[in-house]
Amino acid sequence: MATGYFDQVAPEWDVMRKTMFDERIRDQAIAAARLAPGQAAVDVGAGTGFLSEGLLAQGVRVAAVDESEAMVAQMRRKFAGRTGFEAHKGDGLRLPFADGSFDAALANMYLHHVGSPAVAIREMARVLRPGGRLVITDLDQHDHEELRAEHHDRWMGFTRPDVAAWMAEAGLASVAVQGTSECCSTTTAHAGAVAIGVFLARAEVPTDRTVNESAPVVAAASCAPTSCSCSPTPP
Numbered sequence: 163m164a165t166g167y168f169d170q171v172a173p174e175w176d177v178m179r180k181t182m183f184d185e186r187i188r189d190q191a192i193a194a195a196r197l198a199p200g201q202a203a204v205d206v207g208a209g210t211g212f213l214s215e216g217l218l219a220q221g222v223r224v225a226a227v228d229e230s231e232a233m234v235a236q237m238r239r240k241f242a243g244r245t246g247f248e249a250h251k252g253d254g255l256r257l258p259f260a261d262g263s264f265d266a267a268l269a270n271m272y273l274h275h276v277g278s279p280a281v282a283i284r285e286m287a288r289v290l291r292p293g294g295r296l297v298i299t300d301l302d303q304h305d306h307e308e309l310r311a312e313h314h315d316r317w318m319g320f321t322r323p324d325v326a327a328w329m330a331e332a333g334l335a336s337v338a339v340q341g342t343s344e345c346c347s348t349t350t351a352h353a354g355a356v357a358i359g360v361f362l363a364r365a366e367v368p369t370d371r372t373v374n375e376s377a378p379v380v381a382a383a384s385c386a387p388t389s390c391s392c393s394p395t396p397p
């Protein structure tokens with residue numbers, strides 16, 4: 163069960179995370195969410211609050227959710243006394259919020275850990291208000307099966323058309339799944355240093371003014387390890 167793994171690594175997650183991906187992913191995700199100070203966002207599968215920290219810096223109110231007790235404890239320590247922040251231990255597939263609670267929902271490197279990505283996306287869409295934005299950054303499809311054992315990944319990344327289809331099925335409009343300039347780099351016992359492309363998927367809840375008929379924009383994955391701007395962590 164991945165929760166046990168994340169409970170174990172929670173104290174070191176900030177250090178581990180930096181060897182895999184950095185603030186450039188966060189900056190791109192937060193920009194895509196188009197939030198103004200005072201608006202409310204939910205950070206799902208928040209870990210130690212990587213996205214939450216960037217959102218708080220922009221004056222956004224944040225509810226962070228993670229199923230790992232130890233991750234939630236790390237966030238509560240890190241953001242103690244910060245106004246506009248709350249951390250919840252909970253399942254992203256059953257978020258503890260009413261429909262339409264947030265202006266944006268964001269999730270970084272969460273989707274490949276859940277049992278059902280389609281349900282996870284539908285649940286994030288549920289808690290968005292009309293016009294609210296969903297932004298997901300995660301791994302392009304890859305073949306590093308060893309990450310199942312080493313990082314408790316459930317999905318070997320995703321095809322971008324699949325992610326776009328799940329967003330459309332959740333009733334979202336203006337769906338776009340495109341590449342970032344970034345890779346997730348890690349070292350595996352099997353393959354040594356590897357780098358995997360990272361996509362950014364965005365969509366929004368239709369308002370009266372949004373027609374939910376536009377075809378999703380899906381850019382082909384092209385981030386071969388050699389074309390990533392990151393360098394895999396040396397073995």
Ligand SMILES: C[S@@+](CC[C@H](N)C(=O)[O-])C[C@H]1O[C@@H](n2cnc3c(N)ncnc32)[C@H](O)[C@@H]1O
Pocket residue numbers: 164165168179206207208209210211212213227228229230233252253254255269270271272275276
């Ligand atoms: C790879 S970490 C990413 C953490 C953080 N978003 C970041 O970018 O540093 C994945 C996180 O998702 C959480 N997670 C996995 N499945 C979950 C679920 N069903 N509900 C809530 N959190 C979940 C894990 O506990 C872990 O903290």
